Amino acid sequence: MTISGGIDVDGVARSFGDVHAVREATLTVRPGSVAGLIGPNGSGKTTLLLMLATLLAPDAGRISIAGHDPVEQPREVRARMGWMPDTLGAWPSLTVRQTLVAAGRLYGLTQDAAGERAAELIDVVSLEPLADRPNRVLSRGQKQRLSLARAIVHDPDVLLLDEPASGLDPQARADLRELIRRFAAEGKAVLVSSHVLAELDEMADTAVYLRAGRTASADAVERSVRSARDWRIRAIDASTLAPALAAAGVPAELIRADNLGTLVPIGDEDQAARLLAALVGSGVAVSSFGPAVGDLEHVFLELNREEGDS
Numbered sequence: 001m002t003i004s005g006g007i008d009v010d011g012v013a014r015s016f017g018d019v020h021a022v023r024e025a026t027l028t029v030r031p032g033s034v035a036g037l038i039g040p041n042g043s044g045k046t047t048l049l050l051m052l053a054t055l056l057a058p059d060a061g062r063i064s065i066a067g068h069d070p071v072e073q074p075r076e077v078r079a080r081m082g083w084m085p086d087t088l089g090a091w092p093s094l095t096v097r098q099t100l101v102a103a104g105r106l107y108g109l110t111q112d113a114a115g116e117r118a119a120e121l122i123d124v125v126s127l128e129p130l131a132d133r134p135n136r137v138l139s140r141g142q143k144q145r146l147s148l149a150r151a152i153v154h155d156p157d158v159l160l161l162d163e164p165a166s167g168l169d170p171q172a173r174a175d176l177r178e179l180i181r182r183f184a185a186e187g188k189a190v191l192v193s194s195h196v197l198a199e200l201d202e203m204a205d206t207a208v209y210l211r212a213g214r215t216a217s218a219d220a221v222e223r224s225v226r227s228a229r230d231w232r233i234r235a236i237d238a239s240t241l242a243p244a245l246a247a248a249g250v251p252a253e254l255i256r257a258d259n260l261g262t263l264v265p266i267g268d269e270d271q272a273a274r275l276l277a278a279l280v281g282s283g284v285a286v287s288s289f290g291p292a293v294g295d296l297e298h299v300f301l302e303l304n305r306e307e308g309d310s
């Protein structure tokens with residue numbers, strides 16, 4: 001295993017009795033990059049993140065977080081790693097500020113330094129109006145923001161975020177994306193699990209796909225990237241589309257529709273460009289033409305299909 005200073009995981013497994021939550025996970029997240037952790041419900045994402053965060057011991061395999069082993073050197077890992085769990089466990093009667101000061105103190109900051117850091121983070125996650133209110137009054141999205149602030153209180157080199165966008169409103173999601181990209185620009189390695197793949201598409205440099213506890217091989221991902229996907233087409237006069245598609249040689253049985261337009265499977269961008277030219281050439285006023293799902297979602301769906309077939 002090459003130790004990158006970011007996150008390195010090699011052949012990691014963990015079972016609970018006879019449930020093999022993680023069977024074989026191998027991945028690398030380099031410093032200065034954001035990786036998405038993607039997989040269906042129950043595929044082992046949280047179990048894997050718990051092992052990276054020193055909170056669960058693997059049965060097999062090796063993990064390195066910022067150059068340290070979570071089993072052998074949990075203190076070193078915790079000093080360099082920030083962990084945002086999928087639900088915030090915070091003392092309900094403490095205020096937002098007190099929570100962040102307490103977290104800073106636990107990481108060894110002086111009272112003054114912890115107070116300054118708390119004020120800075122309250123600003124970063126836009127919780128000023130609630131800074132001196134108890135945690136119990138926070139909404140789910142506000143708790144997520146506090147949880148993120150708590151994860152970065154010690155300015156870690158590695159960030160592990162489990163469903164950070166869940167419960168956030170659109171503005172807070174956009175802010176989160178920007179913040180995560182900023183962490184990467186500062187040289188941190190960030191691993192983010194999420195079911196909102198369109199969002200990961202916008203912020204992740206790489207993706208790790210988990211299926212039934214196994215990380216998908218580079219070959220399987222490559223095959224999925226190359227497989228045909230639906231493109232969605234809209235025309236000003238929808239009735240002109242079907243005859244033009246037929247004239248362009250698209251078999252009628254491959255054409256579907258959803259609320260947003262007509263769906264046609266297309267192998268690659270060259271084929272897409274040729275089809276668009278043919279439609280426009282035959283007089284269709286095409287108003288929209290593009291992949292129906294983002295890159296990550298396409299690969300996710302293909303990998304699941306492959307798994308279902310095997």
Ligand SMILES: Nc1ncnc2c1ncn2[C@@H]1O[C@H](COP(=O)(O)OP(=O)(O)OP(=O)(O)O)[C@@H](O)[C@H]1O
Nearest residue numbers: 016019020021039040041042043044045046047048
């Ligand atoms: N403490 C535990 N004891 C027994 N089984 C567990 C435990 N934790 C997780 N599992 C099982 O391990 C598998 C993986 O669970 P995990 O929570 O890691 O999945 P996940 O990918 O995070 O799922 P989701 O997307 O639904 O959050 C599931 O079958 C789950 O039931």
